[in-house]
Amino acid sequence: xxxxxxxxxxxxxxxxxxxxxxxxxxxxxxxxxxxxxxxxxxxxxxxxxxxxxxxxxxxxxxxxxxxxxxxxxxxxxxxxxxxxxxxxxxxxxxxxxxxxxxxxxxxxxxxxxxxxxxxxxxxxxxxxxxxxxxxxxxxxxxxxxxxxxxxxxxxxxxxxxxxxxxxxxxxxxxxxxxxxxxxxxxxxxxxxxxxxxxxxxxxxxxxxxxxxxxxxxxxxxxxxxxxxxxxxxxxxxxxxxxxxxxxxxxxxxxxxxxxxxxxxxxxxxxxxxxxxxxxxxxxxxxxxxxxxxxxxxxxxxxxxxxxxxxxxxxxxxxxxxxxxxxxxxxxxxxxxxxxxxxxxxxxxxxxxxxxxxxxxxxxxxxxxxxxxxxxxxxxxxxxxxxxxxxxxxxxxxxxxxxxxxxxxxxxxxxxxxxxxxxxxxxxxxxxx
Amino acid sequence: xxxxxxxxxxxxxxxxxxxxxxxxxxxxxxxxxxxxxxxxxxxxxxxxxxxxxxxxxxxxxxxxxxxxxxxxxxxxxxxxxxxxxxxxxxxxxxxxxxxxxxxxxxxxxxxxxxxxxxxxxxxxxxxxxxxxxxxxxxxxxxxxxxxxxxxxxxxxxxxxxxxxxxxxxxxxxxxxxxxxxxxxxxxxxxxxxxxxxxxxxxxxxxxxxxxxxxxxxxxxxxxxxxxxxxxxxxxxxxxxxxxxxxxxxxxxxxxxxxxxxxxxxxxxxxxxxxxxxxxxxxxxxxxxxxxxxxxxxxxxxxxxxxxxxxxxxxxxxxxxxxxxxxxxxxxxxxxxxxxxxxxxxxxxxxxxxxxxxxxxxxxxxxxxxxxxxxxxxxxxxxxxxxxxxxxxxxxxxxxxxxxxxxxxxxxxxxxxxxxxxxxxxxxxxxxx
Numbered sequence: 001x002x003x004x005x006x007x008x009x010x011x012x013x014x015x016x017x018x019x020x021x022x023x024x025x026x027x028x029x030x031x032x033x034x035x036x037x038x039x040x041x042x043x044x045x046x047x048x049x050x051x052x053x054x055x056x057x058x059x060x061x062x063x064x065x066x067x068x069x070x071x072x073x074x075x076x077x078x079x080x081x082x083x084x085x086x087x088x089x090x091x092x093x094x095x096x097x098x099x100x101x102x103x104x105x106x107x108x109x110x111x112x113x114x115x116x117x118x119x120x121x122x123x124x125x126x127x128x129x130x131x132x133x134x135x136x137x138x139x140x141x142x143x144x145x146x147x148x149x150x151x152x153x154x155x156x157x158x159x160x161x162x163x164x165x166x167x168x169x170x171x172x173x174x175x176x177x178x179x180x181x182x183x184x185x186x187x188x189x190x191x192x193x194x195x196x197x198x199x200x201x202x203x204x205x206x207x208x209x210x211x212x213x214x215x216x217x218x219x220x221x222x223x224x225x226x227x228x229x230x231x232x233x234x235x236x237x238x239x240x241x242x243x244x245x246x247x248x249x250x251x252x253x254x255x256x257x258x259x260x261x262x263x264x265x266x267x268x269x270x271x272x273x274x275x276x277x278x279x280x281x282x283x284x285x286x287x288x289x290x291x292x293x294x295x296x297x298x299x300x301x302x303x304x305x306x307x308x309x310x311x312x313x314x315x316x317x318x319x320x321x322x323x324x325x326x327x328x329x330x331x332x333x334x335x336x337x338x339x340x341x342x343x344x345x346x347x348x349x350x351x352x353x354x355x356x357x358x359x360x361x362x363x364x365x366x367x368x369x370x371x372x373x374x375x376x377x378x379x380x381x382x383x384x385x386x387x388x389x390x391x392x393x394x395x396x397x398x399x400x401x402x403x404x405x406x407x408x409x410x411x412x413x414x415x416x417x418x419x420x421x422x423x424x425x426x427x428x429x430x431x432x
Numbered sequence: 433x434x435x436x437x438x439x440x441x442x443x444x445x446x447x448x449x450x451x452x453x454x455x456x457x458x459x460x461x462x463x464x465x466x467x468x469x470x471x472x473x474x475x476x477x478x479x480x481x482x483x484x485x486x487x488x489x490x491x492x493x494x495x496x497x498x499x500x501x502x503x504x505x506x507x508x509x510x511x512x513x514x515x516x517x518x519x520x521x522x523x524x525x526x527x528x529x530x531x532x533x534x535x536x537x538x539x540x541x542x543x544x545x546x547x548x549x550x551x552x553x554x555x556x557x558x559x560x561x562x563x564x565x566x567x568x569x570x571x572x573x574x575x576x577x578x579x580x581x582x583x584x585x586x587x588x589x590x591x592x593x594x595x596x597x598x599x600x601x602x603x604x605x606x607x608x609x610x611x612x613x614x615x616x617x618x619x620x621x622x623x624x625x626x627x628x629x630x631x632x633x634x635x636x637x638x639x640x641x642x643x644x645x646x647x648x649x650x651x652x653x654x655x656x657x658x659x660x661x662x663x664x665x666x667x668x669x670x671x672x673x674x675x676x677x678x679x680x681x682x683x684x685x686x687x688x689x690x691x692x693x694x695x696x697x698x699x700x701x702x703x704x705x706x707x708x709x710x711x712x713x714x715x716x717x718x719x720x721x722x723x724x725x726x727x728x729x730x731x732x733x734x735x736x737x738x739x740x741x742x743x744x745x746x747x748x749x750x751x752x753x754x755x756x757x758x759x760x761x762x763x764x765x766x767x768x769x770x771x772x773x774x775x776x777x778x779x780x781x782x783x784x785x786x787x788x789x790x791x792x793x794x795x796x797x798x799x800x801x802x803x804x805x806x807x808x809x810x811x812x813x814x815x816x817x818x819x820x821x822x823x824x825x826x827x828x829x830x831x832x833x834x835x836x837x838x839x840x841x842x843x844x845x846x847x848x849x850x851x852x853x854x855x856x857x858x859x860x861x862x863x864x
Contacts, residue, residue: 046856047581047585047856048856064496064497064498065496066496066498071627073627073628073629074626074627077626077627077628083628085589086582086585086586086588086589086856087589103586103589103590104590105590149479150518153479153518154518154535156518157517157518157519157535158535158536158537194506194509195503195505195506195509196505196509196515197505404840405837405840408836408837408840
């Protein structure tokens, strides 16, 4: 058999930009290049873009997978210079300027954008990769939902095999951990109070564990205090200032020597680019969290025709060497900036440095409770914060159809909250 | 290890009715027994009821899995005497009056209802079970959707590996075959015209094969003629009067000696209860399509405390020995009748014979085209038939939420038909 040849050699006069990854960052680049002279190809092994900030609601059966996913082809259906390629990139040849796809062909590029994201960071905690449930992809959200609902069904079906009540541990006190623990507790209440599962709520616990001394450490102290109060009002137990030493098949071991028996451990303690294609494919040492080191203009060190953005890249915050957090706004802004710089290079103009505009941050704790901190302005809490959170998330959700469906779901949940679609999705994959 | 004991021995004063299966038939029995003196347990390995008549729309990405599935617990949340047990029944002990569950315990019953459905009937056609794609369960619909969309992505990505165009074969000219072929053709058009997949529509074919000399053979001739005309107008090729002799990995071989190369073969040629638990567990010979033989009151021959209904049972149409077709209305009506007879037995009253009320039938061929034949009345065609079809299906769909979502989807599709959620669902199950 002959070795695969580069069947997709770029034989047009248009420079070709290959974007690896259709997340917030990759989509932002492609949007920025839509209508330009460049031929743009977005490569992703999923045919859809995922709205990650709402994954925890898919995991806790408040939303359906299709509500937070949108076909990438549909996003660019009116942009004749943007194409989608369903596939997985397995290697990058920086010399030949080609990416290799798992199903065979090489794809030649003039500019390559690495927007391949990250994965859960387990900090070397024994058992964490094996036993805990991360929440970064739609597949993660589906697995977590199956685990939560199947656990509750098992407890209901065979109470004699288990201690009374059920406990879930959430590791990480950032926005994802806070949002997920609030949502898991709501699911538990709904399953018992409305679906009639025979589980003792008094003896059931959702326990949030974090090494720091407060939840939402990136927020002002008043927001952390508020969030802690709401969480405790909603029967979530906070175990702060302790570290998870080990995750086992039956729970977690903490640094203070205590052991928590748990039916599930949700890992929301951070993400890392280590082991991802972007981190492995480049010759130089990666930056913090295994992220690809980039210049101030977002091009990869020593490779002006390769760019790295979003969670995969150590995006510099401003003129100094401070690195941005791995957040959706950074992904979107770095993607937009990257598109502008590629256009500058194609026009023979000099590139510009990226500067992150921190517009603030928000986290929701459950129904009618959220905190929002605008960059300039006070901390907004409670119902008003929740409405701000809701509006912003709807605004950034891709596609009018998804916005409509999610808004409908939320109204429903608000007016009659138990009616969420608590389907065990794994059930739908097995034979009758 | 000790053998599992019947931990669920019925120690209350209430007679216990165990219903195996949460489809149309099983749900109808449980509804009929809600509020009665009986303790009712619905056992299903899926935690949701599936609205099978719309599965073809899930398969062709017009609806999402959650739109046609509804949690069984939620259906009965206000009925304190109806419980749900998530599990798979592996055996029935008619002497001890127990069913055995895959996860261990025995479940004692006073009355047992077998509503465990059927599966695709391949009529011994070589390769059919291995290579063709049936459409009976939600898992089937998801697999078919993945196959359709992945096939189109592969053709787009590597056109050099395939002949121009793409062909799908649908086996069976009944309502499911007609509905599915129309819907597959629509999906193909949408993917090419709106999503920009590089596939030659002129050289693409959807071919409906049936042994009979007309589609919709159970309908009046005028309905068949109309359906055939609409299908041909929509570029579906009819191959009538030929039999599928073999299904292979690359297509089908027909009885007239021709071979059709196809990227997928969809099997819509009928269902059978052969090999299902209900058929295997009983000592007597099964009836037509492997269905459980029942008395006129729907109790199983020689077992007055065991009942069989829906697709699993050879339900008798009336006083004679004519057997009902395997259709949703039969399942619903037999379920309702079964509940009434169990109540009669519990009250010491004699049971009554089942009589099927055929209210008519309908089939949709695509947008704004359907045929409906009321039992008394003319054949309704076209837009009016389509509206009748739409109204009836919305009426029977379980749950206001699902009705609302499906109606919204249909309005959307009607006004702006390409915006369906064409997500490759398998993508959401794999790691990033």
